[in-house]
Amino acid sequence: MAVKIRLARHGAKKRPYYRVVVADSRMPRDGRYIELVGRYNPLTNPKTIEINLDKVDEWIGKGAQMSNAVEHLVAIVREGEPVKQEKNKISKKAAAKAAAAAEAAAEAAADAE
Template structure:
């Protein structure tokens, strides 16, 4: 049986909330799991990461494989560093407005 430590999605549409679970690799993402070992909420500021590292280490010693996302969360939980915030990209219209405003400010400063 391939055991994985992965995220199970909960929460409402466009408001995700994840549980870090130990599950059989053949089970569906949000299906039956063996044990819940943590929680992750990306909607709070800063992002909330609560993982029981002792349970995770115990399962890894038994052969459970964490997914890439869970490995990253475990590293963040071990170091205690806050999760890196992604830079919000401007839409094309907003970028054009910002460029126009900067150009107008440069012209007024040159006069």
């Protein structure tokens, strides 16, 4: 029996929430699993990663294989490095408005001198 440590998707449409589970590789992604070893929520700021490393190490010792995504999450938890956050992108119109406001403030400061 091939055992995998992988993500099982839960949550509503476009609102994903993942469980890190140990499951038989023949089971469906969200189907029956052997043990729950963690949780991952990519929507919180910063992203929430809760993984029981003792259980993960125990299952790896028994021959379980980690998926690429779980391997990455476990590496983040082990190293304790913060999860990189995406920068908020502003539209071209908002960027132009901000540049105009900065230019006007610079002119006002130059006139005040």
